Amino acid sequence: MVTPEPVEFRGTPVVPGLAHGPVLKVRDELDPEAVGRLEALAGLDPADALTAYDAAAAAVSQGYADRAATAAGAAAEVLTASAGLARDPGLRSAMESRINSGKPLPEAVSGAVAHFVTLFTQMGGLMAERATDLRDIERRLLARLADAPEPGVPTPAVPSVLVADDLAPADAAGLDAALVLALVTARGGATSHTAIIARQLGIPCVVGAVGVLDLTDGARVLVDGAVGALWVEPDPAEADRRVAADLEARAALAGWLGPGRTADGAPVKLLANVADADSAGAAATDPVEGVGLFRTELCFLGRADEPSVEEQTDVYAGVLGAFGQGRHVVVRTLDAGSDKPIAFATKTGEENPALGVRGLRLAHDNPGLLERQLDAIAAAAARTGTDTWVMAPMVATIAEAEVFATQVRARGLKAGVMIEVPSAALLAHQLLEVVDFCSIGTNDLTQYTMAADRMAADLVHLTDPWQPAVLQLVAIAAEAGRRSGKPVGVCGEAAADPLLACALAGMGITSLSMAAAAVRAVGSQLGAVTMAACEEAAEAALGARDPAAARAAVRGVLGPAD
Numbered sequence: 001m002v003t004p005e006p007v008e009f010r011g012t013p014v015v016p017g018l019a020h021g022p023v024l025k026v027r028d029e030l031d032p033e034a035v036g037r038l039e040a041l042a043g044l045d046p047a048d049a050l051t052a053y054d055a056a057a058a059a060v061s062q063g064y065a066d067r068a069a070t071a072a073g074a075a076a077e078v079l080t081a082s083a084g085l086a087r088d089p090g091l092r093s094a095m096e097s098r099i100n101s102g103k104p105l106p107e108a109v110s111g112a113v114a115h116f117v118t119l120f121t122q123m124g125g126l127m128a129e130r131a132t133d134l135r136d137i138e139r140r141l142l143a144r145l146a147d148a149p150e151p152g153v154p155t156p157a158v159p160s161v162l163v164a165d166d167l168a169p170a171d172a173a174g175l176d177a178a179l180v181l182a183l184v185t186a187r188g189g190a191t192s193h194t195a196i197i198a199r200q201l202g203i204p205c206v207v208g209a210v211g212v213l214d215l216t217d218g219a220r221v222l223v224d225g226a227v228g229a230l231w232v233e234p235d236p237a238e239a240d241r242r243v244a245a246d247l248e249a250r251a252a253l254a255g256w257l258g259p260g261r262t263a264d265g266a267p268v269k270l271l272a273n274v275a276d277a278d279s280a281g282a283a284a285t286d287p288v289e290g291v292g293l294f295r296t297e298l299c300f301l302g303r304a305d306e307p308s309v310e311e312q313t314d315v316y317a318g319v320l321g322a323f324g325q326g327r328h329v330v331v332r333t334l335d336a337g338s339d340k341p342i343a344f345a346t347k348t349g350e351e352n353p354a355l356g357v358r359g360l361r362l363a364h365d366n367p368g369l370l371e372r373q374l375d376a377i378a379a380a381a382a383r384t385g386t387d388t389w390v391m392a393p394m395v396a397t398i399a400e401a402e403v404f405a406t407q408v409r410a411r412g413l414k415a416g417v418m419i420e421v422p423s424a425a426l427l428a429h430q431l432l433e434v435v436d437f438c439s440i441g442t443n444d445l446t447q448y449t450m451a452a453d454r455m456a457a458d459l460v461h462l463t464d465p466w467q468p469a470v471l472q473l474v475a476i477a478a479e480a481g482r483r484s485g486k487p488v489g490v491c492g493e494a495a496a497d498p499l500l501a502c503a504l505a506g507m508g509i510t511s512l513s514m515a516a517a518a519v520r521a522v523g524s525q526l527g528a529v530t531m532a533a534c535e536e537a538a539e540a541a542l543g544a545r546d547p548a549a550a551r552a553a554v555r556g557v558l559g560p561a562d
């Protein structure tokens with residue numbers, strides 16, 4: 001395949017797919033008259049200023065709630081969360097103290113929002129991503145105060161590539177997939193709300209493409225959501241040809257029905273990553289042999305208090321029930337902390353939460369939390385009859401694995417651990433002596449191997465699972481699995497990369513778990529190559545000096561994936 005030169009912008013790939021069309025930029029500025037009206041509010045006395053703020057906050061919150069009512073799935077959740085944040089008492093009291101100390105109303109709004117943006121950004125991870133939501137709330141509050149329409153995405157007159165600084169959730173949720181060919185943002189990580197919603201809508205998406213705002217409206221661009229690249233003014237005929245070939249290739253994938261096998265019939269289980277009963281129900285209709293990662297903490301992101309065992313049982317049964325008939329579900333116990341703050345579990349005030357008390361480590365000070373969750377998982381397994389495996393996140397020592405396995409087996413379930421910390425990869429052979437299976441979380445394994453925050457847009461060259469050091473650790477764990485005869489899977493994003501998936505299989509990885517949308521592309525690539533070729537690809541990747549060389553070496557062995 002010929003790649004148009006030069007590559008103009010690079011970002012983080014989020015949703016694969018090619019698109020070619022004119023740029024339409026999202027602008028958020030108020031017009032000059034509205035700015036004048038806003039400035040006039042500076043003269044209000046504190047009581048009137050607070051009344052005006054309350055009215056604006058209520059209107060903004062209602063606007064989000066109205067959009068939530070017409071949206072579905074992740075989009076509705078994001079909008080509901082923003083509706084709550086707009087009315088947050090903490091934000092209001094930060095406003096009030098600024099107004100009372102004599103700050104003009106617009107300045108007080110911006111100051112209070114900036115205070116929380118800083119706070120969330122310092123917390124890192126998912127909380128940092130909420131900074132975008134706060135900035136959107138600020139823009140909407142100021143527009144309401146200025147008696148101007150709330151900002152939003154212009155409706156494209158022709159199908160366009162939407163380019164924004166960091167699309168607000170309310171805007172992303174309202175996108176019309178027929179008019180938005182692709183989505184490119186200058187900021188945001190792979191787990192930003194823009195990314196979550198783009199995945200749901202299936203719109204090709206690249207985030208963190210620094211400098212992309214310099215593009216002018218109407219410039220024609222080719223976006224490749226699979227590699228995270230954008231070319232400006234490419235040869236139109238060549239760009240259209242690539243888009244058509246991509247559509248054809250994606251249509252052909254629809255015919256892949258599973259199960260995961262190499263061309264010579266070696267089985268590699270393809271499994272789905274799910275977050276709740278809805279995503280499990282949808283994944284159950286895809287050609288997967290079960291669930292390789294049920295992220296239970298995502299069921300409770302908005303919860304202030306710990307759900308009862310009965311309530312948890314219902315939630316877990318909703319997922320397990322979707323996968324009866326010979327398929328299994330791997331339930332991961334709460335991975336609270338760091339980028340996944342759960343109000344009732346996360347330890348607060350840590351200096352460095354990613355290296356703090358997260359995942360299984362929470363059970364040390366709060367053993368009941370894990371016991372109750374295991375009781376609920378066991379009850380859900382009994383209720384549904386589903387083959388249920390349970391694994392713990394963030395395991396670093398054999399002792400942790402041993403204690404956990406005892407607790408899980410006492411409830412008649414299969415026990416495993418995640419390999420997300422380099423110590424666990426290095427000790428995989430001993431871990432497999434005390435557990436029934438392992439699952440490699442390449443997202444965290446990469447973060448901890450490379451000492452690079454997985455959410456940092458400027459460290460994506462390090463947070464790349466193709467990094468040779470990460471591949472070496474995966475190979476150590478896979479080899480331990482081969483020797484023990486116990487399953488060792490991969491459930492991080494690396495499993496969704498068709499070329500890497502083949503190299504992982506060649507290392508001895510027995511299952512690959514990924515977003516259900518990625519399963520057909522991985523399954524069809526696996527089905528096109530033999531296990532011997534996968535083994536050769538693994539060797540080639542492990543011998544490379546950097547991610548680009550590893551990709552090129554694997555492509556050289558397996559042939560182009562596209």
Ligand code: PEP
Nearest residue numbers: 420441442443444491492
């Ligand atoms: C991982 O770390 O690779 C993983 C699967 O867990 P999460 O992405 O939920 O941290």
Ligand code: MG
Nearest residue numbers: 420441443444
């Ligand atoms: Mg992880």
